[in-house]
Structure formats: C-alpha cells, structure tokens
Amino acid sequence: MHSYRLRLDLQYFAGEKTEKATPRKRDDSRKKGQVAKSADLTSSFMLFAMFLVLYFFGPFLGRRFVLVLQDGLSASQVLQAVEEGRIEQILVEMLIQMGILVAPFFLTAVVIGVLGNFVQIGVLLSGEAIQPKLDRINPLQGVKRIVSVKALVEFLKSVFKLLVIGVTSGTVLWNNKVEISRLTSEPIGDALAIIGHLTFLLGLSVSIALIALAILDFAYQKFDFEKSIRMSKQDLKDEHKNTEGDPQIKGKIKQQQREMAMRRMMQEIPNADVVITNPTHYAVAIQYDDGKHMAPIVVAKGVDAVAFRIREKATAADVPIVENRPLARALFAQSEIGMAVDETFYQALAETLAFVYQLKQAK
Numbered sequence: 001m002h003s004y005r006l007r008l009d010l011q012y013f014a015g016e017k018t019e020k021a022t023p024r025k026r027d028d029s030r031k032k033g034q035v036a037k038s039a040d041l042t043s044s045f046m047l048f049a050m051f052l053v054l055y056f057f058g059p060f061l062g063r064r065f066v067l068v069l070q071d072g073l074s075a076s077q078v079l080q081a082v083e084e085g086r087i088e089q090i091l092v093e094m095l096i097q098m099g100i101l102v103a104p105f106f107l108t109a110v111v112i113g114v115l116g117n118f119v120q121i122g123v124l125l126s127g128e129a130i131q132p133k134l135d136r137i138n139p140l141q142g143v144k145r146i147v148s149v150k151a152l153v154e155f156l157k158s159v160f161k162l163l164v165i166g167v168t169s170g171t172v173l174w175n176n177k178v179e180i181s182r183l184t185s186e187p188i189g190d191a192l193a194i195i196g197h198l199t200f201l202l203g204l205s206v207s208i209a210l211i212a213l214a215i216l217d218f219a220y221q222k223f224d225f226e227k228s229i230r231m232s233k234q235d236l237k238d239e240h241k242n243t244e245g246d247p248q249i250k251g252k253i254k255q256q257q258r259e260m261a262m263r264r265m266m267q268e269i270p271n272a273d274v275v276i277t278n279p280t281h282y283a284v285a286i287q288y289d290d291g292k293h294m295a296p297i298v299v300a301k302g303v304d305a306v307a308f309r310i311r312e313k314a315t316a317a318d319v320p321i322v323e324n325r326p327l328a329r330a331l332f333a334q335s336e337i338g339m340a341v342d343e344t345f346y347q348a349l350a351e352t353l354a355f356v357y358q359l360k361q362a363k
Contacts, residue, residue: 017232017235022231025229026229036120037117037218040157042113043210044211045116049112054200062196165209169205176198265300266310269310272286272319273286273287273319274353276322277322278323278325280308283302283328285301286298288353295343296349299337322356331345
C-alpha cells in the first residue's frame, strides 16, 4: 500500500510543471504567437505621445482648423458653391484639410504602436494566432475563459485603472480649482486657453499614471507567461528524447552500423596479403598493392573475439598469418581501417611481406 502511494506521489510530482521552459519550448511558444506582452504599455505610451503632439503642435493645428472652417463654411463661399454646384468639391477639400490636421496624431499612434510592440517582443510574424479553431466557439471553453482566474485579474486591473484615472483627474482639477473658477468671468478666448491648458495637464497626468500601471502590468504578464510555459520533469525528458533521439533506437542504429562495418571488414580479409597477430588477442590484416597504393593498407583489425574471427576468415581464405606481438599491438593502436599505415612501420612490414612472398614462392 505504501509503495503504491509512493508511486502515485512520484507520478504527481513528475507531471507537475515546476521547471523553467527550455529554449526549444520558448521558440515553439513564440512561433504560436505566445509571448509576454502588455497592451496597456503600448496604449499608455501612445496616449502620452498624443498629448505631447497636442502640446507642441496644438496652437498651430488649432489655428489651421479655424481657418479651414472659416474658408469652407463662410456664407459667401457656401452661396457661391451652391450657385456653381460645387458643394461636394468644397466638402472633399475640407475633409482633405482635416485629414492633414489629424495626420500627426495618426502617424504618432502608428509609430508608437509599432515601437511599443517591437520593444516588448521584437520582430514576430505568426499566423497561428488568427487561424480558425473550433474550440474558440465552444460554449464550455468560452465559459471557462470568462470565469477563469485570468479573467478575474483583468477585471480587477480594469477597476483599478478606472480608480487611478479618477483619482489622478480629481487631483489635477482640485489643484487648478482657481483657474476653473475663473472660466465664467474670463473672455471666450482666455477661457478656451485655460480649458486647453487643463486638458493638456489632465491628459499628461493620466497618461503618466497609466504608464506606471502598464509597467506593473508588463511585469505581471511576463510572470504569467513564464508560469504558463513551465514544463514538468516528464516534459523535459520527452523533449530531450525527441531532440537527441530515443536511446534505445540510437543504440540499435549504432549496433546495426557496427554489424555492417564488421561485415564489410570481413569481406576484405580474403584480399589481404598477411594477417599479423599477437597471437591470440590482436589481429591486423594488411594489404599491399604497389599498383594501387603508395603504402600498405589496413583492411581489418580486431581484438579478442574479433581477432579470432579475422584469423578464422584468413585461414579459410588461405591468407598467411604471421605472429609478431609488438607489431600487431602497435598497428592496432596507431592505424585505422582503410587507411595507410604510418611510415614508422614500413621497415617491419617490408620484412614481413618479403617473408610472406618467399613462403608463397616456396609453395
């Protein structure tokens, strides 16, 4: 009973996602469009930039706006347009002028939007996030998303955001209550200037407060993202197995490769000129064809059981076997199959091959 309970506990901990995500897991999540990003951070900086544009270019844009309205809606201009049938043309010209006036705000929004996302996540093009999936229209999945912890956190964030906006706006208005009280007694031009100044202060203060909240939100989004891509110990093992390959399969492949190499080596032994042995532990098969090779070639080598098979194959093929313990050990240690032997062995091999050729001639 205790062993069964221990096994269940081990399975639980093995499946619990407690490990940090690997680089491969992060890359897979990024390809799916899953990244740590705060939409509030981009929108708050966008609002801040909008009010800066309004502060620096507001007076000029305001004057241009008034001139466009005066030119387009003056009584003489309208009457002349009606008589000549150019009302549509006047309206189109006014819309173009209005578009030019709005262009700085539009361009600012685009630039800040692109920069805000680039700073947070870099360059990311992923079509998987917009691919149609049936689970998105599943009512049960929709209910789970609505009543999830993440939805509750987003709701609390929205409530807190509204609270911060209200407190910030109230503070700005309270600090400027004297200017507000003067609005009723000031001329229209001065009153509009006061309203514009208050609007700028209000917008700038609110946007700065939202930026502070957005930075906290980005930290939370990063924490939540890291938590969502955590892996269990079993996930790490499975990823390692997929990356490196199943050890059992790799072992079988290596075994098959060794067997194929062994068969090729054994097939070359009948072509050898001599087999040099230890005499029982080491065996090295040498081939020398002065028409093909500049030096003797090692066609097979082995130790213990493989050495026995080499000697057996050489005996069956009537290949001479010469016992030379130092030479067999040195050739085995310093030569590779299919490669020419080192120059240091030329003299010893020349004597051995000469001895073998003499034996063949004697027969």
